[in-house]
Amino acid sequence: MGKSEKTNPYLAHLLEDNHIESSSLNKYTGKPYSEKYYELLKVRKALPIYDKREEFLQLVKESKVVVLVGDTGSGKTTQVPQFFLEEGHLEKNKMIVCTQPRRVAAMSVSQRVADELDVPLGEAVGYTIRFEDVTSPKTILKYATDGMLLREAMSDPQLSRYSLIILDEAHERTLATDILMGILKTVVRQREDLKLVIMSATLDAGKFQDYFSRDPEHPLTVPLINVPGRVYPVEVYYTPEPEKDYLEAAIRTVIQIHANEPLGDILLFLTGEEEIEETCKRLNHDIPLLVKDSKPFRILPLYSSLPPNAQQRVFEPPPSNGRKIIVATNIAETSLTIDGVVYVIDPGFSKQKIYDPRVRVESLLVSPISKASAKQRAGRAGRTRPGKCFRLFTEQTFKKDLIETTYPEILRSNLANVVLTLKKLGVDDLVHFDFMDPPAPETLMRALELLNYLGALDDEGELTQLGKLMAEFPLDPQLSKMLIVSPQFQCSNEILSIVAMLSVPNCFLRPRDAQKKADAAKARFTHSEGDHLTLLNVYYAYKHNEEDPNWCYQNYLNYRSLKSADNVRSQLEAMMNKLSLPLVSTDFQSAEFYVNIRKALVNGFFMQVAHLESNGYYLTVKDNQVVSLHPSHGLDHKPTWVVYNEFVLTSRKYIRTVTEIKGEWLLEYASHYYELANFPVGEAKRDLEKLTIKNKKPRKQK
DNA sequence: GAGCACTGC
Numbered sequence: 172m173g174k175s176e177k178t179n180p181y182l183a184h185l186l187e188d189n190h191i192e193s194s195s196l197n198k199y200t201g202k203p204y205s206e207k208y209y210e211l212l213k214v215r216k217a218l219p220i221y222d223k224r225e226e227f228l229q230l231v232k233e234s235k236v237v238v239l240v241g242d243t244g245s246g247k248t249t250q251v252p253q254f255f256l257e258e259g260h261l262e263k264n265k266m267i268v269c270t271q272p273r274r275v276a277a278m279s280v281s282q283r284v285a286d287e288l289d290v291p292l293g294e295a296v297g298y299t300i301r302f303e304d305v306t307s308p309k310t311i312l313k314y315a316t317d318g319m320l321l322r323e324a325m326s327d328p329q330l331s332r333y334s335l336i337i338l339d340e341a342h343e344r345t346l347a348t349d350i351l352m353g354i355l356k357t358v359v360r361q362r363e364d365l366k367l368v369i370m371s372a373t374l375d376a377g378k379f380q381d382y383f384s385r386d387p388e389h390p391l392t393v394p395l396i397n398v399p400g401r402v403y404p405v406e407v408y409y410t411p412e413p414e415k416d417y418l419e420a421a422i423r424t425v426i427q428i429h430a431n432e433p434l435g436d437i438l439l440f441l442t443g444e445e446e447i448e449e450t451c452k453r454l455n456h457d458i459p460l461l462v463k464d465s466k467p468f469r470i471l472p473l474y475s476s477l478p479p480n481a482q483q484r485v486f487e488p489p490p491s492n493g494r495k496i497i498v499a500t501n502i503a504e505t506s507l508t509i510d511g512v513v514y515v516i517d518p519g520f521s522k523q524k525i526y527d528p529r530v531r532v533e534s535l536l537v538s539p540i541s542k543a544s545a546k547q548r549a550g551r552a553g554r555t556r557p558g559k560c561f562r563l564f565t566e567q568t569f570k571k572d573l574i575e576t577t578y579p580e581i582l583r584s585n586l587a588n589v590v591l592t593l594k595k596l597g598v599d600d601l602v603h604f605d606f607m608d609p610p611a612p613e614t615l616m617r618a619l620e621l622l623n624y625l626g627a628l629d630d631e632g633e634l635t636q637l638g639k640l641m642a643e644f645p646l647d648p649q650l651s652k653m654l655i656v657s658p659q660f661q662c663s664n665e666i667l668s669i670v671a672m673l674s675v676p677n678c679f680l681r682p683r684d685a686q687k688k689a690d691a692a693k694a695r696f697t698h699s700e701g702d703h704l705t706l707l708n709v710y711y712a713y714k715h716n717e718e719d720p721n722w723c724y725q726n727y728l729n730y731r732s733l734k735s736a737d738n739v740r741s742q743l744e745a746m747m748n749k750l751s752l753p754l755v756s757t758d759f760q761s762a763e764f765y766v767n768i769r770k771a772l773v774n775g776f777f778m779q780v781a782h783l784e785s786n787g788y789y790l791t792v793k794d795n796q797v798v799s800l801h802p803s804h805g806l807d808h809k810p811t812w813v814v815y816n817e818f819v820l821t822s823r824k825y826i827r828t829v830t831e832i833k834g835e836w837l838l839e840y841a842s843h844y845y846e847l848a849n850f851p852v853g854e855a856k857r858d859l860e861k862l863t864i865k866n867k868k869p870r871k872q873k
Numbered sequence: 874g875a876g877c878a879c880t881g882c
Contacts, residue, residue, distance in 0.1 A: 273880065301882055318881040347881065444877055476877055501878055522878035535878060580880090588882090645882035677877075742882090802874035821876075 199288060199295040199309075208289040215287060218246030219399045224254050227396055231255065231335075235359050236367045236383045236393045240376045242400025243550065247370050248276075248339055249284050252312050255335055261311060262364060265334035270317040272345045273506060274300040281305070281314040301645070302738055317347035324351070325595050325642065329358055335366045341379060342371040342543070343505065344579035344608075346589060353606055354596055356382070360389045374543050374576055382607050403553035405515075409566040417518035418446065420563045422453055424516050425496060428561075430462045435513025435558070436495040438503060440548055442522045442537050447472045447498045454496065467493025473507070474500040476676065478731070485509055504547055508554065515552040515560040517545060519573070524583050528613040530794060533585050534820040543576040545569065579608050586610055587648050590618040591627060594634045595642035601632075624778060624844050625652045644746060646674065653775025654743065654752075660771040661757040662764075663747065665707055669768070671740035672706040673816055673828070678732040679803070689727040697805035701830025703772055703816070704765060705805050710736065770840065773832050776814040777841035781826055782855035783811050789826065791818070792845075792855055801827035811858065812837070834862045 195203050215221065220241060230237050241247040252267050261267065271277040281298035290296055297306035299315040306313055315323075317338070324330055336355060341348055352369070359367045369379045376395055384393040414420040421439055428437055441447050451470045458465055467490035473482060486509065489495040497509060501521045521544070522535045540548075545562065552558030562569065581589070590601060598604050601615055622628040625648055627638030634642070637655065644651035650670050657666035672678065681689045696712060698704035713733045716722040723730040747754060757764045773780075781789035781798055787809070789798050800806065801819060804827075812834050815826035837845045838859065847863065850856045 316881060322882060343880090345880070442878070474877085475879065504879090506879070524878075537878090592882095681876085799874090801876095803876085819876085823875095825875080827876095 197289050199290045202289075204289050207286065211287045215246070215250060218250060219244070219401055220246040220250045223396060223398050224250075227251065228254055228258050228260075230394045230396060231260070231366055231368070234394055235365070235391055236369065238376055238379045238383070238393060238395045239368055239370045239398065240373050240395065241370065241398035242372055242402065244401035245398040247398060248280055249287065251337060251368065251370065252335070253284065253287070256312060260335070260366075262334050265364070266310065266332050267312045267335040267337070268320060268330075268333050269312070269314050269337040269339055270320050270348065270351070271314060272317055272340050272343050272348065274316055275506075276340075277314040277316050284312065284314075302742065317345055317351060321347045321351055321592065322645070324354060325592065328354070328596050329362060330355075330365075331362075334364050335368065337368045337370060339370045340372075341369045342373075342375050342576075344375075344577075344581070346580045346584060349579060349581045349607060350589060350592060350596075352379075352382070353593075353604060354598070356386075356605060359383075360386065360391070372547075378607070402550060403555070403557045405549050405553040405558045405560050407549055407560045407562060409562050409569065410564060413565055413568065414518075414563050417520065417563050418450065421516055421518050422450065422457065424561050424563065425454060426458060426461050428514050428516075429458060429465065429468060429494070429496070432514065432559075434466070434489075434492070434494055435556075436489060436497065436509070436511045437514045437516065438509065438512045438551055439496070439498045439516040440503065440518065440521070441498060441500065442520050443500060444474050444476060447474055447500065450498050454498070467491065469493070469495050471495055471497045472499075473497055473503060475502050475506075482507075503551065504544065508551070510554050512551055512554060513556065513558040515548055515558065516563065517548045517560060518563040519545065519568070523577070524580075526583055526585050526614065528611060528617045530796060530818075531585070531617055532818050532820055539573060541575060541577040542569065542573045545573065581606065581610055582608055586614050586618040587621050590615065591622060591638065591642050591648055594622075594628065594638065599632075621778065622648060624841075625649065625775075627652070640750060643750060644743065646670065646743075649775040649779070650674070651775075653771055654747070656774045657771045658753045658755055660767040660774075661755050662767045662771055663752065663754050664756045665768050666771050667740055667743055667747070667754070668710040668736075669703050669707050669772075671736040671743060672710055673703075674739050675732045675736045676729065678706075678709060678729045678736070680727045680729050682727075685727070692725075692727040693805075695726075698765075699805065699807040700765060701769065701772075701813075702803075702805055702828040703830045704768065706828075707768070709733075710740075713737075769830060769832055770836055772814050772830055773836045774840050776816070777837055777844055779815050779818070779826075780832070780837065781813050781815060781829075782858065783809050783813075784854050789813070790853065790855065791826070793851060795851060795853070796824055798824045798826045800829055801825040803827065804829050806831065834858055838862060 197204055239247060252269050255267060277298045277300050281296055282292050285292040285296040288296060293305040294307055294309045296312045297310045299306055299313060299319050338348055338351060355367055359365050380393045380395050384391050425437060425439060441450060451472050454470050469490050471485050473485050485497050519540055520537050521540050523538045524533055525536050526533045549560035552560050593601060626635060627641050627648060629635050640655050641648055641651040654666055654670050657663040679693055696705055696708040698708055720730045757767050780792045782792060784790050791798055810831035812832050813829040814832050816828035819825040819827050845859060847859060
């Protein structure tokens with residue numbers, strides 16, 4: 172047992188450091204440290220952040236909020252919480268939490284820190300992500316997704332379990348991190364026993380400092396600490412003239428690098444799946460033709476909807492004496508890191524979400540990236556040795572045209588869910604809420620209006636009983652409303668399945684080389700009254716076929732999607748039980764089985780309804796947008812009224828996932844929205860008026 | 874008659 176102590180060469184040296192346990196027993200487990208602990212300790216002490224340890228601890232002692240800037244490789248994510256622990260700053264029964272924008276990061280970082288502390292994961296160190304809580308009463312350091320900490324705040328707005336909250340990767344400005352910053356700015360001033368550390372890659376540091384210090388009544392001094400990263404230099408090249416066609420330029424650049432530059436993998440950033448698959452095909456065809464005596468190469472596409480085994484291939488070693496050429500979306504900018512990349516090709520574009528509050532539509536648009544993004548992409552070339560980055564735009568463009576940082580998500584999103592969350596967190600005055608970047612007032616108004624129509628907020632903007640329930644669910648407000656009322660329509664089991672299916676990526680596969688077969692497979696599940704009902708059929712069939720991946724494959728269904736829908740469904744079912752919402756079904760033989768489901772749909776989605784006009788097009792109610800049924804629909808006729816799940820703006824305006832409803836139901840379940848006095852003149856209004864008269868007659872006769 | 878940047882609860 173004592174062997175490792177005596178023979179360990181690092182031990183004597185360690186004992187000189189007063190902040191490292193001078194006893195050879197691990198204070199968390201009571202056991203002697205393992206060999207691995209000392210090995211990892213040596214690595215830890217070589218991290219750049221280690222030199223800033225005393226400075227950091229001093230600043231945290233003096234200040235409530237500290238901003239820490241550190242590039243990749245500085246070690247901040249793993250070491251900063253440990254500094255705090257070692258110093259014994261943690262109060263009894265309190266914890267440290269460190270947020271991450273992504274689940275995998277929360278999981279892998281917590282495992283690393285558990286190893287460094289020589290403790291089993293889930294005891295002193297753990298993580299919490301959706302569907303998985305690997306913590307215990309012993310846990311004092313927890314890594315969590317930012318969304319998960321936000322959920323916790325909803326039941327404990329002071330986040331009173333924690334005495335240190337670290338928001339990591341704050342520069343990414345996710346919705347959840349932005350909301351957390353907004354509430355923590357107040358909480359940190361209210362709670363004597365709370366410290367806050369904001370960790371970021373260089374760019375926005377000053378902005379975080381300003382934001383947290385600024386307050387008319389309680390200004391704070393927010394110090395900033397800078398930690399160098401550990402990356403290799405990357406030489407950046409620009410094109411002398413702007414490129415007309417970035418795809419052609421990209422292909423040309425790949426070929427030039429492959430022909431002329433020493434070995435080392437190539438990473439090309441493109442915007443989407445189709446573009447990537449096309450380019451891979453072109454490269455496979457062109458390289459052997461254009462490169463004399465080409466070295467071996469392997470072209471690898473990389474995007475999120477690619478099956479996991481195909482994604483994994485980018486991590487395999489390159490062909491012997493050759494190179495990998497990876498053609499990726501933004502997934503390779505932050506989510507996945509591929510060592511061995513030496514050359515980055517950056518055309519300077521990505522698909523970005525934008526929200527237009529006027530038409531209430533979120534859409535994806537190919538847009539120029541920001542300077543910060545371009546720098547991040549370039550950095551991908553310097554992970555293992557010095558690299559090169561080829562920007563397919565001019566230096567002038569970089570300096571003059573690109574914006575500094577990508578607009579935070581909160582400025583590009585529909586905020587219905589954000590507003591519901593903030594209300595639940597007790598924020599009364601949303602218009603004056605201190606957002607780091609305040610969203611457009613119109614976007615907030617749209618969100619308030621939607622929540623008011625759904626009955627989540629009353630006319631004073633107060634959260635209603637229904638709204639409180641809705642906020643409990645990790646769903647868009649329309650979906651949670653529909654789910655909560657579904658027991659009244661005797662179909663909560665079915666709506667649970669539909670909501671789960673709507674919450675995951677599209678489950679229907681349609682490979683380019685088997686489109687007919689895929690369509691035929693889909694036809695077997697199709698319900699002619701609506702796509703929502705088709706989704707229900709698919710879910711049933713998946714369960715009846717014992718969740719078999721092969722069955723999914725044969726039926727052109729995405730197994731990953733269905734499995735995840737099933738997960739979501741279980742989570743929602745548990746919440747329904749917790750909230751005493753009964754799980755009920757209408758008898759399947761009854762004529763009302765599908766009618767009830769469609770009525771429940773109307774209760775959540777009455778604002779997403781389209782009316783068939785005499786010219787054969789659909790017009791969305793109130794917004795009066797001319798739309799077409801998305802070609803993926805399964806209706807066998809064109810119903811007068813449909814609800815839709817999504818408004819898709821591509822080559823045309825489409826409504827996707829549509830189900831037939833009756834006009835009467837709109838008047839019955841959403842009379843406040845369909846009040847005819849405030850309804851825009853048109854065919855939809857005339858149809859509704861006819862229905863009103865028809866409805867009133869029998870009543871008068873009674 | 875067509876798509877699906879990326880995350881997260």
